[in-house]
Amino acid sequence: MTPHIAWMNRSEPLLIVISAPSGGGKTTLCKQLLAARPGVTRAITCTTRPPRPGERDGVDYYFLDETTFARRLQADEFIEHATVYGYRYGVLKAELLGKLNQGNDVLLQVDVQGAATIRAKARLEPQLNRAIVTVFLTPPTLAELERRLRTRGQDTLEVIQRRLGVARAEIACWREFDYLLISASPEEDLRRVLAIIEAEKMRTSRAQPPEF
Numbered sequence: 367m368t369p370h371i372a373w374m375n376r377s378e379p380l381l382i383v384i385s386a387p388s389g390g391g392k393t394t395l396c397k398q399l400l401a402a403r404p405g406v407t408r409a410i411t412c413t414t415r416p417p418r419p420g421e422r423d424g425v426d427y428y429f430l431d432e433t434t435f436a437r438r439l440q441a442d443e444f445i446e447h448a449t450v451y452g453y454r455y456g457v458l459k460a461e462l463l464g465k466l467n468q469g470n471d472v473l474l475q476v477d478v479q480g481a482a483t484i485r486a487k488a489r490l491e492p493q494l495n496r497a498i499v500t501v502f503l504t505p506p507t508l509a510e511l512e513r514r515l516r517t518r519g520q521d522t523l524e525v526i527q528r529r530l531g532v533a534r535a536e537i538a539c540w541r542e543f544d545y546l547l548i549s550a551s552p553e554e555d556l557r558r559v560l561a562i563i564e565a566e567k568m569r570t571s572r573a574q575p576p577e578f
Contacts, residue, residue, distance in 0.1 A: 377573050378573075378574075379466050379469055380498075381474065381497040382474065382563065383474050383476060383484055384473070385475070385477060385481045385501070385503070385536075386503040387533035388477075388515070388532070389518065389529065389533075390504050390549065391503055394552055395555050396473055398556045399560070406470075406473050407471070407472055407473065408473050408474075409457055409461055409465065409474040410426075410428055410461060411456065412427065412428040412455065412457070412458060413428070413430070413453055413455045414430055414454040443458055445457050445458070445483075445484065447483075450477055455476075455477075457474065457484075463494075471563075478536040482539075482542065499544055500542075500545070501559060502539075502542075502546050503555065504540070504547075504549060505549045506548050
C-alpha cells in the first residue's frame with residue numbers, strides 16, 4: 367500500500383444505519399454493500415421470529431426464544447429493541463460497540479423505529495455520536511413498493527396492505543435521517559451509498575490529519 371493510500375484510509379469507523387419500508391430494498395442493498403466493501407462488517411440482530419428458509423443462526427440473525435430475549439432485555443444488554451409484526455428484534459450492545467472498538471465499519475439494517483432509538487442513544491454516547499450515519503432508502507412511489515412486495519411472494523394480500531399502511535408512516539420520517547436515497551436500480555443504489563460512505567470518511571470530525 368502506497369503512503370498516500372494508507373493516509374486516505376485513516377479514519378474513525380462508521381456506524382452505517384440503513385432503514386427502508388418493508389420491501390424497500392434494504393436487504394439487497396446491504397448484501398451488495400458488504401460484498402463491495404470487505405472492510406464493512408454486519409451487526410447481527412437478535413429476533414424471536416422463526417428462521418426463514420436458508421437463514422442461519424449467528425449469520426443472518428441470532429434467533430432467540432421469548433424467554434431468552436426477555437432475560438437479556440431485563441439485563442439491559444440491548445442498545446435498541448422493538449416489536450414488529452408480533453416478533454421482537456434487538457441489537458446487542460456488545461455486538462455493535464465491540465465491532466466499532468475493533469476499528470471496523472459496522473452496517474446495521476433496522477426499521478424506522480429502531481433507527482430512531484439508535485439516534486437517541488447516539489446523542490448520549492460520544493463514540494456512537496461520532497460514528498453514526500443514517501440512510502433512508504425508499505422506492506419512488508407506494509405503487510412501486512406494492513409491486514415489489516407482490517413480486518417477492520412472501521406475504522398474503524392482507525399482509526401486504528398492512529405493510530403499505532406502515533410504510534406510509536415510515537416514509538413520512540425521512541427528514542430524521544442524514545440521507546434520503548430514492549431507490550432506482552440495485553446498481554445505482556449501491557453506487558450512491560458508497561459515495562455517502564466515502565464522503566463521511568473524509569469528514570474532518572472523523573479523519574486523522576496528515577503527517578508533515
